[in-house]
Amino acid sequence: MIIGWCFICVFAVLINKVSLDVRVVGFTGSSVVLPCSSIQHDLKPQDMHVLWRDKDSETIYDLIEGKDSLETQDPRYKNRAQTFPEEYERGNFSIKLSNLTHADEGEFNCFITHSSYSNQETVWLFINESTVETGNQSTEEENQVPETQSNWIKTLLICVCLLTLITSIIALSTVYFKFCRNKSHQAPI
Numbered sequence: 001m002i003i004g005w006c007f008i009c010v011f012a013v014l015i016n017k018v019s020l021d022v023r024v025v026g027f028t029g030s031s032v033v034l035p036c037s038s039i040q041h042d043l044k045p046q047d048m049h050v051l052w053r054d055k056d057s058e059t060i061y062d063l064i065e066g067k068d069s070l071e072t073q074d075p076r077y078k079n080r081a082q083t084f085p086e087e088y089e090r091g092n093f094s095i096k097l098s099n100l101t102h103a104d105e106g107e108f109n110c111f112i113t114h115s116s117y118s119n120q121e122t123v124w125l126f127i128n129e130s131t132v133e134t135g136n137q138s139t140e141e142e143n144q145v146p147e148t149q150s151n152w153i154k155t156l157l158i159c160v161c162l163l164t165l166i167t168s169i170i171a172l173s174t175v176y177f178k179f180c181r182n183k184s185h186q187a188p189i
């Protein structure tokens, strides 16, 4: 039981962490801005490295000493990622990702590093079907459980499963020990 409650606490903390991260919704075929800003503002862009990575740790965009460096960019982001150079001075290293597809859904990380400062930001991108193209797909709408609700259902299910598992382990071991004791009483050699 105690272990079960520990698991519940851990899951609650994890889910809180996720919900603190930035969430962005984009539509298939259109574009979206993934935000990333440094908290410190008086840093010179030419002293900074900014690395954008996707859920598979593939490169979307690198800014090395304030300059674009696209040699390592993953082909799937070719001509689809764009920065806002006029915003660098303000510590704003957001990127715009265009031609969105469902494959883009997931976690994006922005790493800002400087000799005296480093920061990581996580953005969660959710892709919704473009409403222009799919006015008639009623099946799509049935699947649209609000994100927070589905998160809670998942947590609840995990907790219930864990509690069931722990309870059954305790029950089984009790039965097993009783069985062993009985056996040794019955067969004294």
Ligand SMILES: *[C@@H]1O[C@H](CO)[C@@H](O)[C@H](O)[C@H]1NC(C)=O
Residues within 6 Å of the ligand: 078, 079, 080, 099
């Ligand atoms: C984005 O999509 C449009 C239409 O499907 C296509 O013409 C264009 O080449 C695509 N651009 C990129 C960079 O993939």
Ligand SMILES: *[C@@H]1O[C@H](CO)[C@@H](O)[C@H](O)[C@H]1NC(C)=O
Residues within 6 Å of the ligand: 033, 035, 037, 084, 087, 092, 093, 094
């Ligand atoms: C950063 O720049 C982008 C593009 O201009 C803008 O949409 C976004 O709001 C800016 N973010 C901040 C924190 O200023």
Ligand SMILES: *[C@@H]1O[C@H](CO)[C@@H](O)[C@H](O)[C@H]1NC(C)=O
Residues within 6 Å of the ligand: 134, 135, 136
């Ligand atoms: C939905 O489908 C009907 C016919 O199947 C069509 O007349 C209507 O324009 C469609 N609506 C949208 C929003 O695409």
Ligand SMILES: *[C@@H]1O[C@H](CO)[C@@H](O)[C@H](O)[C@H]1NC(C)=O
Residues within 6 Å of the ligand: 025, 127, 128, 143, 144, 145, 146, 147
């Ligand atoms: C996107 O879809 C989700 C469910 O998949 C829904 O909860 C949300 O409201 C939608 N967002 C927009 C901006 O349509």
